[in-house]
Amino acid sequence: MIGGGTSPNHPVAAPDQRATRAEIDLDALQRNVELLRGELAPGTELMAVVKANAYGHGARMVAETALAAGASWLGVATVGEGMQLRAGGIAAPVLVLSPISPAEAELALQARLDLTVATPELLAALTDASRCATGTVGVHIKVDTGMHRYGADPELAAALARQVAATPGLRLAGLMTHFASVDDPDERFTDQQAELFRRCLGALADEGIVPERRHLANSAATLRGTSHHADLVRIGIALYGLRPSPTIPLPAGVRPVMTVRSTVGRVHALGPGSIVGYGGAYRTRSAEQAVLVPIGYADGYRRGLSNRGWMMVAGQRAEVAGRVSMDQTVVRLPIESPVNIGDDVVVFGGAPGSRAPSADQLAELLGTISYEVVSGISPRVPRHYMRGGQALGDDPSASTPAESGAERDHDAPAALVTRESS
Numbered sequence: 001m002i003g004g005g006t007s008p009n010h011p012v013a014a015p016d017q018r019a020t021r022a023e024i025d026l027d028a029l030q031r032n033v034e035l036l037r038g039e040l041a042p043g044t045e046l047m048a049v050v051k052a053n054a055y056g057h058g059a060r061m062v063a064e065t066a067l068a069a070g071a072s073w074l075g076v077a078t079v080g081e082g083m084q085l086r087a088g089g090i091a092a093p094v095l096v097l098s099p100i101s102p103a104e105a106e107l108a109l110q111a112r113l114d115l116t117v118a119t120p121e122l123l124a125a126l127t128d129a130s131r132c133a134t135g136t137v138g139v140h141i142k143v144d145t146g147m148h149r150y151g152a153d154p155e156l157a158a159a160l161a162r163q164v165a166a167t168p169g170l171r172l173a174g175l176m177t178h179f180a181s182v183d184d185p186d187e188r189f190t191d192q193q194a195e196l197f198r199r200c201l202g203a204l205a206d207e208g209i210v211p212e213r214r215h216l217a218n219s220a221a222t223l224r225g226t227s228h229h230a231d232l233v234r235i236g237i238a239l240y241g242l243r244p245s246p247t248i249p250l251p252a253g254v255r256p257v258m259t260v261r262s263t264v265g266r267v268h269a270l271g272p273g274s275i276v277g278y279g280g281a282y283r284t285r286s287a288e289q290a291v292l293v294p295i296g297y298a299d300g301y302r303r304g305l306s307n308r309g310w311m312m313v314a315g316q317r318a319e320v321a322g323r324v325s326m327d328q329t330v331v332r333l334p335i336e337s338p339v340n341i342g343d344d345v346v347v348f349g350g351a352p353g354s355r356a357p358s359a360d361q362l363a364e365l366l367g368t369i370s371y372e373v374v375s376g377i378s379p380r381v382p383r384h385y386m387r388g389g390q391a392l393g394d395d396p397s398a399s400t401p402a403e404s405g406a407e408r409d410h411d412a413p414a415a416l417v418t419r420e421s422s
C-alpha cells in the first residue's frame with residue numbers, strides 16, 4: 001500500500017493484517033439511544049456526547065447512528081472534534097462542551113459550532129468574530145453551581161447571558177450546568193446545584209430573557225429520574241452501554257457497544273519454573289502454555305493489568321502472565337487446554353452472556369472507570385463497525401474531500417476499517 005495523498009492528520013490504515021481490533025456494534029448503539037430516549041421526560045431532547053472520538057468508539061459513525069436513532073444534538077470537547085464532524089458531512093447542532101481559547105473563536109464559527117461560555121474574555125472574542133460571520137452564533141452560558149471546574153458564578157452567568165441576549169450576532173442558545181456528584185445516594189448537593197440553576201434562570205426570566213434550552217443532566221443525572229431532564233440531556237457513557245457508576249443501573253436492554261478482539265499469535269509450552277516477560281514478573285509453578293496476544297499498552301491495554309487482567313482465549317479464561325508490554329501481552333492456559341495460533345481472543349466486552357471481562361471489570365482492576373478504559377483504546381487499533389452481526393461492507397460516509405487521500409485496507413474484505421486520528 002504505497003501511495004501518495006497521506007497526511008499527518010489522516011493516518012492511513014496500515015498495510016498489516018494485525019488481528020487486534022475494536023468491534024463497534026452499531027445495532028447496540030442504536031438500541032441504546034432508543035431505550036435511553038424512552039426514559040426521557042416528554043419533550044426532552046437527547047445530545048449524544050461524542051467527545052474523545054466518541055469515547056473511543058469512532059465519532060463520525062457513532063454520531064450518524066445516534067442521530068438516525070433519535071438524538072438531535074452532538075456534544076464534543078474541542079473545536080477540532082467539531083470540525084471533524086462537519087468534515088464528515090454532519091449538519092446537526094454540535095456543542096463544544098469544554099472551554100475554548102478566544103483564538104479559536106473564528107474557526108469555531110466557521111464550523112457553525114455552538115459554544116460553552118463562562119468568561120467575559122471568550123464572550124468578547126465571539127462577539128468580535130460574529131461580526132464577520134453569517135448567521136448567529138449559538139452561545140450556551142455555563143453556570144458553576146458547585147462543581148468548580150468550569151462555569152461562571154451565578155451572578156456572572158446572568159450578566160453574560162444578558163450580554164448575549166443584547167448582542168445581535170449571538171443567540172442565547174442555552175443555559176447549562178454540570179453536576180458534581182449525582183451518583184451520590186445523598187442527593188442534597190445535587191438538589192442544591194439544581195436550585196442555584198433555577199434561581200439563575202428565574203433572575204433572567206424576570207428581565208424577559210429566556211434561553212432556548214436549559215440543560216443540566218449527564219448520563220447519571222438522566223438515569224436518576226426525570227427531575228433534571230429540562231430541555232436537553234447530555235448523554236455520553238450510557239450510549240456506549242456502560243453505567244455511569246456502580247450505583248446507577250442502566251435501563252434493561254442497554255448493552256455495551258465496544259468489544260476488543262484479537263487472535264492468538266503464538267502458543268508456547270513452558271516447563272515449571274519458567275519466567276514470562278520483562279522482569280520475569282511471572283514464573284510458572286507447573287507446566288503451562290504461554291499464549292501471545294498482539295495487544296499492549298500502546299493499544300490501550302494498560303500496563304496496570306500485568307498479572308491482573310484476563311481475556312477469553314478460544315472460549316477459555318486466560319490470566320495475564322507477567323507484564324503487559326507495549327505491543328503484546330502473554331496470557332496463560334493449563335498445559336492441556338486446546339489452543340492454537342489464530343484462535344479468537346476477546347480482550348473485553350463481547351456479546352451479552354460473554355464471559356470476557358467487561359470494561360467495568362477492567363476498570364475496577366485498574367482503579368479507574370470504564371470511561372478511561374474505552375476512550376483509552378488507541379488510534380492504532382482499527383474500529384470495525386458491525387451491523388446485523390456483520391462487518392459493514394463499505395463506509396457509507398467514507399469519501400469526504402478531507403479524507404479522500406486516506407487509503408483503506410483493501411485486503412480486509414467486508415470490513416469497514418478506520419483509524420481516525422482523533
Ligand SMILES: *Cc1c(COP(=O)(O)O)cnc(C)c1O
Nearest residue numbers: 049097178218219234235236237
Ligand atoms: C462529558 C460530558 C457529559 C457526558 O457525561 P457522561 O457521564 O458520559 O454521560 C455531559 N456534560 C458535559 C459538560 C460533559 O463534559
